[in-house]
Structure formats: C-alpha cells, structure tokens
Amino acid sequence: MLRGLTAHYDTKLSYVTTSPLNCVHEKLRDIYMPPKLLLMTKDKQSFKKTGMQIKNYENMFLKHAKENHKTFIQGEAGTGKSTFLAKLVMDWCRIKLEKQLKTKIAHTDTQTNYASFFNDSWSLHRYSFVFHITLRNSVTEISIYNMIKEQIIDSIYSSEEDRKKAYTLLNEIMKRELCLILLDGLDEWTGPGGGYNLPTLVTCHRQCVILITTRPWKVAEGTFNHSEMHTFLQLEGVNDPFELSRNLLSLMIDRKELSAKHLLFKRYVSEKKLNDLLLSPMMLSVIVCSYAEGITLKGSKCEIYCIILESLLKKANSKISEFQHPPFPCFTGTQYIQPNIEHLNRLAEAAFHLLFSNTRENSLVFGISELKLYKLEEELETALKSGILSATPKASVLRLSSSFSFIHKSFQEFLAAYHIARNTQTINGIISGYLKRSNNSYLDVTEVLTFLCGLDISAANTLSDMMDKCDQLHYLKYEFKPSPFQHCVLSGYREAIANAKTCINLKLSHFNIDDENIHPDLHSLWVMNASSVEVLRVTVFSRDPLFDGKSSPECEKSSSTMDFELSSCHKLKVLKLYGYGVCLKGRYIHYC
Secondary structure, eight states, rough: OOHHHHHHHHHHEEEESTTSSSSOOEHHHOOOOOOEEEEEEEEEEEEEEEEOOOSHHHHHHHETEEEESSEEEETTSSSSSHHHHHHHHHHHHHHHHHHHHHHHOOOOOOOGGTSSSOOOGGGGGOOSSEEEOOOOOOGTTTTTHHHHHIIIIIHHSSHHHHHHHHHHHHHHHHHHSSSSEEEEEEGGGOOOTTTOOOOOOOOTTTTTTEEEEEEEHHHHHHOOOOGGGGGEEEEEESSSSHHHHHHHHHHTTTGGHHHHHHHHHHHHHHTTTHHHTTTTTHHHHHHHHHHHOOOOOOOHHHHHHHHHHHHHHHHOOOOOOSSSSOOHHHHHHOOSSGGGGHOOOOOOOOHHHTTTOOOOOGGBBBBBHHHTTTTGGGGGGHHHHHSSSEEEEEEEEESEEEEEESOOHHHHHHHHHHHHHOHHHHIIIIHHHHHHSSSTGGGGGHHHHHHHHHHHHHHHHHHHHHHHHHHHHHHGGGGSOHHHHHHHHHHHHHHHTTTTTOOOOOOEEEEEEEEETOOOOHHHHHHHGGOOOOOOEEEEESSSSSSSSSSOOOOSSSOOEEEETTTTOOTOEEEEESSSEEEEEETTEEEE
C-alpha cells in the first residue's frame, strides 16, 4: 500500500501550475516558497495571533514532545493552504523513498535558500502513513475512514477483490500505526447533518493525527468546540513574496535581465499599491505574469480574475473582439470575453445557482444532472477545454460518469458575483432565502460580496445591508474580537475603491477596532455608517494608529489621532474605548 500511496501522490500533487494564465507546470519542490504561518492563542472567547512564526513541522504537530491530535490552519482564499499540504505530502514521500533506497535523494528545492523553514522533513518519518483528503469531494461523508477508502484506496486499486483487501489493511493500519490525516477545505464540507460539525474517526483509530485547513469564517461561526483545536495556526500567504516573484520571473525572462527586471517589478508593486495582494500565491502569480506581458494592474481582485478569465476563454475560442460598451469596468480592454459572452453567462448562472442551492452537497462538486439542469451539457467540451470546469472520474468499478467542479472555489464565487451583478433581482429573491436558511449562511458568501463591490456597488450595498442584519443577530459571540463580516466589508470597500466606484454605502453596524485591524479604510466605513452603528469598541495601544503604511490615498491623514463624531450616533448601544490616539468629537469632548 505504501508504494501505491506514494505513486498516487506523485501523480496528483507533485506538479503545480505556475500561473492560472498559462498551462506551464513546474515541480512543486522547485517553485514552492515557505509560508508565513503564525501560531494563534486563545484569548477569552476568541483567538489572537502571537508573535511566534511556525517554521518547522515539529512545532506544528508536537507540544512538549506529545502529538497534537488536531491541528487547524486557517487562511483566506488563495493564501496557499492546499499547496502547503501538497508540499508536506511530497516531503513525506521523499523521506519514505530515501529510507527505502537507504540514500539521500538530491533535489533542487528552493527552500535550501531558507534553511530555517520546514527543513525538518525528516520529522515526518514518524508517520507511517499520510492520507490526503480533499473535503469538497466528500461533502456528505462523516467518516474519515470512508473518505480514505473512496478518495485514495479506490484510486490505487482497480479490482473489487484488491480493494476489499486494502480496506481491511487500512483499518488495521489506522488502529496500530501513527498516521497523519490531512483534511483540506473544511469550509467546503457540509457534513450529513444531525449535528456533525467535523469529520470523525472511530474510537479504535486513536493513533491518527489530523491536520485541517479552512477559511477563517468557518472557525468564527463557532459550530465546533474550541477545545478540539489542540493547535491553531494562521496562514497569511507567502513569507517572502518578492523572492517567489523573482523565481516566477526567472521562468519568463532571460536570466541576464532578471535582477534589473525584478527591481522594476518591486517599484511597480509599490506604485500600484499591490503589496497586500502579493501575499496570495495565486494573486501573486497573476500579477507577475501580467507584469511580464506588459499589463498594468490597479489592485482590483475583479481585474485579476478577469485576466484569468481571459486566459481560460482564449483556450476555447481564440476569436478576438472588444466590448464597445463594457458591462463592468474590469471588462474594459478584454479581447476574449466578448466572443464567449453567452458561454460565460451560462457558466456564471450555473456557478450562482450551485453556490446558492439548498442542496449544498452539490454546490462545489456536481454531476451531469446538474449540468443538464443549467443546460451546460452541450457546452461541456468547451467548458473543459477552457479549464473553467474540471472533471474527475469517479473511482468506482461501476462508475458511469464523472464529477465536475470549477477550477477554484474563489473563481466560482467571482462568476456568481458576475451573475448577481447582471441579475440584481436575485438579491431579494434567491439570496434572501439562502441567508435565512441557517444562522451562519451569510458568512459563506463573504467573497461573493467582495467581488460584487467591484462589479456593481449598488447591488453590493443592498447585499451588505441584508448580511449586516444577519450579523447583528449573531454578534454577541464576537464580543471580544471583530466579526468576520467586518473583515468582509473592509475588503469590499477596498475593492470598490480599486474599481473607482462612487456612492459606496456598505453597511456595518458593529465595529471592533484593535491594533491588528486598525486602518484608515475602516475609519472611513465608520464615518459612512455612524448614524446606524450600534457597537463601537476601540482598543488601540499604538500611538500612531493611522500610520500603518497601508492607507489609501483618499484616506491619508496628517493627524495621528482617530476621530469619532458621536453626535449623529442615534442607535449606539455599546461604546468602549481603550488606548491612545482616540478622539471623541462633538458634544462629548474627551481624550483617551
């Protein structure tokens, strides 16, 4: 089984696409750069970042020489969670192969330049087996054992007899051997209902150690007990994005020009204020490839996803035509979207309805029946050729079809936002019903709101108002930390600014500002919402709260104070202020 498992991973995980804009694949070990992985600590009812950066595998899985049986890694879309797990798996495979061959395998791993970052792959040798599971492919399955059978064993063995033997062996391995189980994408997993909030192991599989990745909102919704999180980490993207950008540039230009070209790239990033986007490996690769091709970006996520869309549609239809009247600013200057617009519209409609469907088990991974429902079966070949949809054969002797998914969840969310912007009546219809379906449904569509802010700010204003009402009902659990919705609205505001939107009126009723999230843009949102704000908590111990080096041009101030005008705050229920540089203006003149 070990031999089959490592061969399975070598086929599935050893290569990575250097950019969504091209089909060039590189060995993961050659292109991968260390992540910025921070330890989180529990503080009252929430978690906060510590100053400790995790730089080796032992610190992830061991505490006082004992195994952490559940480790969680949270990170926003595109920060590299899945790629980090793939790199961990390939490190484990290499160590196992070295033991078999009894010799050290030479490889050109870029991490050799970072001796302090995850250079202890030897420590993974204590795990007899590593099982890598993609949760979006088992959304209604609760048993981790069954997930491994369906996703791994059935892919290694073809005959029913061999599979049955492997199932028995797997059960014995999980009972007797120390195994590491990687569960990728908890936010994409729904579970079978009945109160199950995490995939489960049977009691006899007590030797297994679990590592789970998720987007932050899934942790924030509080559907599982914090006591289950033995170690909690936050992945914030690439630790050294400029070094990764240099590696990517080296694949595209003459090495003699690399140093000078990379220096110009760093200046370009600074001038266009793209630094925050560089933390996402996916965004970074698009920015680098666009720069190499002479495309100038404005810092908009919608713009970057349009570039990805252009590149994908070009594969299906190379006909060129520009919009005379672009439906959205980010479509300006595109050449391959207009000739494929009907195809795009149908894909976007399907992306929307699948994402907001009542049967969430089919929202991310779906079958031919869903394609027929949205009239995509006739265009399936085009969708697969473009790469917007990918197909995975079902690993079963009796398989009759394949399962399909969009290339990335965030890409499906972008297409869903595009559909909403074209059909704004869906907000008061389908989306309204979706938000009422469960207490935390609104947290699952935060990325959609961000994209919508860059496409149609009027529709985004309406949707943010509905989502804010949901957030008000559940705010108490976020008493000691910002609600995930605050981060969502802040991201949406920045996206609207990047797309030169006016009449921004995004709704946010509860503000929780501290040293970690203080920003002039958040203060601008306060000014926008002052008359309807219910909660304002400010805990700032930085003496220069507005000077964090990230402010937008329209938000820059010469003062080091953060002013709050309370005279129009007719709905304010909670006001708590601590720290420096906070100034109350109006009738309540007081300095803290």
